Amino acid sequence: MADMPVAADLRFMREVNATAVLERLRRQDRMSVAELAKASGLSRQAVTRSLAELQDAGLVEYLPPQRDAKRSGRPAQLVRFRARAGYVVGAFIDPHQIRLGLADLRGQMVTSRQAVLEHGADGEAAIALMVQEVQELLAQAGTAPEQVYSAAIGAPGIVDPSEGVIRLVPSMSGLSGDGVVRALGEYLDCAVYLDNDVKLATRGEQWHGVRRDDESLVVVHWGERIGAGIVLNGTLYRGATNDAGDLGFLDVIAEGEHGPTESGLGRFEAWAGASALIALAVEELTRSGDTGRAQQVLDAGDDALEMVLAAIQAGDRDAGAALARVAERFAIGLAAIRTLLDPHLVVFSGPLARVGEPLLEALRTALADYPLELPELQVSTLGADAVVQGGIRHCLDELEQNRYLPRERGARP
Numbered sequence: 520m521a522d523m524p525v526a527a528d529l530r531f532m533r534e535v536n537a538t539a540v541l542e543r544l545r546r547q548d549r550m551s552v553a554e555l556a557k558a559s560g561l562s563r564q565a566v567t568r569s570l571a572e573l574q575d576a577g578l579v580e581y582l583p584p585q586r587d588a589k590r591s592g593r594p595a596q597l598v599r600f601r602a603r604a605g606y607v608v609g610a611f612i613d614p615h616q617i618r619l620g621l622a623d624l625r626g627q628m629v630t631s632r633q634a635v636l637e638h639g640a641d642g643e644a645a646i647a648l649m650v651q652e653v654q655e656l657l658a659q660a661g662t663a664p665e666q667v668y669s670a671a672i673g674a675p676g677i678v679d680p681s682e683g684v685i686r687l688v689p690s691m692s693g694l695s696g697d698g699v700v701r702a703l704g705e706y707l708d709c710a711v712y713l714d715n716d717v718k719l720a721t722r723g724e725q726w727h728g729v730r731r732d733d734e735s736l737v738v739v740h741w742g743e744r745i746g747a748g749i750v751l752n753g754t755l756y757r758g759a760t761n762d763a764g765d766l767g768f769l770d771v772i773a774e775g776e777h778g779p780t781e782s783g784l785g786r787f788e789a790w791a792g793a794s795a796l797i798a799l800a801v802e803e804l805t806r807s808g809d810t811g812r813a814q815q816v817l818d819a820g821d822d823a824l825e826m827v828l829a830a831i832q833a834g835d836r837d838a839g840a841a842l843a844r845v846a847e848r849f850a851i852g853l854a855a856i857r858t859l860l861d862p863h864l865v866v867f868s869g870p871l872a873r874v875g876e877p878l879l880e881a882l883r884t885a886l887a888d889y890p891l892e893l894p895e896l897q898v899s900t901l902g903a904d905a906v907v908q909g910g911i912r913h914c915l916d917e918l919e920q921n922r923y924l925p926r927e928r929g930a931r932p
Contacts, residue, residue: 536561537569541578542919544600545625549582551595570598577604578624602627606662607918608653608670608707609910611716611903612699614640614691617649619656620907624668626915630659631907638821642693646702653706667707669917671910672699673716675744677762683713689744689783712913716740716906717764721748721755723909724866729897735863737856738899739766741849742869743824745788749860766852767792791848793824793870799841800827807837824870831874842874846881850889853882857891868899 539559544550552570556563573579580601584594602625611618613636620631634652636645657664676688676695683700704711721738728738736750747764749756756763767785789795797816804813816823830838856865871878879896886893899905 533568533572536565537572538919540566540569541573541600544579544598545602549597549599551597553595555598577601600625605668606660606666607911607914608656608667609719609907609912609914610649610653610670610672610703611674611719611906611910612645612649612672612694613675613716614645616903617645617652618903618907619649619652620904620911621656621660621662621667622911622915624915624918626911628911629662630656631904632656632659642691642695642698645691645694646698649699650702650706653703664707664709667709669710669712669914670703670707671712671714671719671913672703673714673719673906673910674699675716678713678715678718680712680714680761683711685713710917712910712917714910714913715746715761717746717748718755718757718761719909719913720868720901720903720905721750721909722912723901723905723907724748724868724899725750725755726912727901727908728905729864729866729900735861736866737764737860737862737864737894738866738868738905739856740869741792741867741871743788743793744784745792745849745852747856750862751860766856769852769855787852791845791852795848796841796845796871797823797827799844800830800838803837803840803844809837812837828870828873831877839877842877843881843884846878847885850882850885854886854889857889857894861891862894864895864897866897866899868902868905872898872902 539561540555543555543558550558552563552566555561556566559566561569570579574581578601579598582597582599584596602623605624606629607622607624609620609622616633616635618631618633621629623629632652632655634648636648640648657667674685674688674694675691677686678684679686682697684697685695685699688694700711700713717738717740720740721736724738725736734750734753738748740746745767747766749764758764765785767788769785769787784792784794801813801816804810804816816826819826827838827841831842853865856862867878875898879898882896883893901908
């Protein structure tokens with residue numbers, strides 16, 4: 520029994536060594552054993568032993584020796600990380616669309632897909648379409664389901680990552696529960712992770728966004744719903760119940776009773792979100808006497824927001840005035856973010872972010888007299904793809920912690 524702790528310590532050290540070797544190989548196309556030993560700080564013997572284990576797992580391969588005509592002696596033995604030994608899937612599902620990405624174990628995107636959900640599609644139909652799109656994604660890449668090591672899905676609403684369930688999704692109630700994870704897990708037969716879409720988008724922005732790996736970052740989704748992902752000291756902050764950053768329910772300024780509105784929106788997002796922008800645009804058009812266009816917006820239904828955004832981008836005066844007014848409202852939420860978190864950078868995503876620089880200028884104008892120095896404001900360069908990128912990054916993080924060895928098939932992270 521006395522030997523058991525020693526054996527456990529030895530296994531742990533071997534795992535640590537193998538992880539160190541693997542991390543180095545992922546960063547470069549190929550390296551020699553001697554280069555790996557120098558880069559990792561391990562002995563040549565420890566590196567050789569780790570490479571043997573990684574080769575058995577199918578994650579590295581030795582390359583034929585290549586002689587250098589300028590050097591004498593035995594040529595260096597080169598080894599390479601097999602990035603295509605397996606794949607990961609990042610996914611995004613919301614009431615309007617499904618987006619997917621397939622990446623290799625180095626995080627390089629192999630192929631991607633997106634599909635539009637029919638208006639009013641229920642959760643069951645959306646999940647069935649997602650599985651179908653994953654099938655097509657793998658077919659595009661010539662990849663079998665068993666080659667997928669891990670998948671991560673971002674969805675709107677209140678999500679419990681530990682249980683793999685959507686607790687509440689007001690914009691698509693039929694999506695609640697564990698149906699998304701269960702359906703994709705049954706098809707891929709691998710670990711499937713589920714998280715809030717804004718949380719995954721924040722990880723994607725950290726990884727491939729406007730300013731990568733920022734230590735202090737807030738990513739704000741601004742559409743019908745308003746939410747934020749918060750990065751403090753380089754780490755995504757979730758809060759006690761995974762709801763940190765749910766700006767839509769900020770309730771320090773909105774009039775009326777506390778709690779959600781009749782539409783299910785939080786007070787702040789009902790007051791400063793996409794529906795508010797549409798209402799303000801109609802108000803401005805009516806005030807200027809353009810009742811015909813005001814009625815067109817009212818009659819546009821689900822297309823009303825696109826109509827208003829297009830008018831803003833075209834420089835329409837009334838639409839611009841509506842943007843300025845909704846920015847004044849949103850500035851109160853931005854001031855709260857600045858006061859409480861003082862981030863280096865705030866990145867805006869979602870439908871309103873498509874307006875671009877005019878949106879940022881409206882916010883800066885609204886906060887011109889704010890006494891504290893504002894963070895840098897940027898518009899996302901990734902858009903909805905940030906969720907997919909965040910899903911891929913999550914999968915890679917999980918795999919790195921487990922030395923890229925597949926979990927028991929179907930196991931949840």
